[in-house]
Amino acid sequence: MNRIIRIAGAASLALALTLSAPWGAVFAQGADIDGEVKKIDEGAGKITLKHGPARSLGMDEPMTMVYRVKDPALLKQVKVGDKVRFEAKEGDGGYTVTAIQKAK
Numbered sequence: 001m002n003r004i005i006r007i008a009g010a011a012s013l014a015l016a017l018t019l020s021a022p023w024g025a026v027f028a029q030g031a032d033i034d035g036e037v038k039k040i041d042e043g044a045g046k047i048t049l050k051h052g053p054a055r056s057l058g059m060d061e062p063m064t065m066v067y068r069v070k071d072p073a074l075l076k077q078v079k080v081g082d083k084v085r086f087e088a089k090e091g092d093g094g095y096t097v098t099a100i101q102k103a104k
Contacts (some may be wrong), residue, residue, distance in 0.1 A: 032085045033057075034103065037078050038064060045072050047097060049086065057090055068096045078102060 035051030050064040067088055069075055078084055078100060086100040 032087050032099075035084050035086060037080050037082045037084060039066075040075050040078070040080060042072065042075050045069050045075070047075060047078075047100075049084070049097075051086075054088070057088060057095065065095065068094060069100075070096050070098045074100050 033051050033054045033056070035049040037047065038050050039048035041047070046066050046068055048064060048066045050062075052062045053060050074097060083103040084100055085103050086097050088095050088097045090096075
């Protein structure tokens with residue numbers, strides 16, 4: 001009987017990890033940044049975000065910045081005024097948003 005409980009416990013853990021995987025994949029490192037959409041420029045593939053500290057990018061102070069987006073489809077997921085959580089990386093051409101979602 002102990003074996004059945006252990007197997008069921010392992011199966012439950014595997015199921016929980018599987019169900020949580022999509023969000024984990026979006027914000028894998030916990031380096032997400034809280035912000036607010038101030039402007040969207042679909043033609044240029046850019047978004048202006050007012051955000052708090054972005055320690056993953058070496059920014060310790062809140063600021064408003066223009067970011068490029070990795071995929072222009074990301075801009076269709078949000079609108080001006082939305083509170084968001086996003087992930088960005090620094091590259092040769094500046095900062096790029098790699099994932100974004102409306103905050104809950």
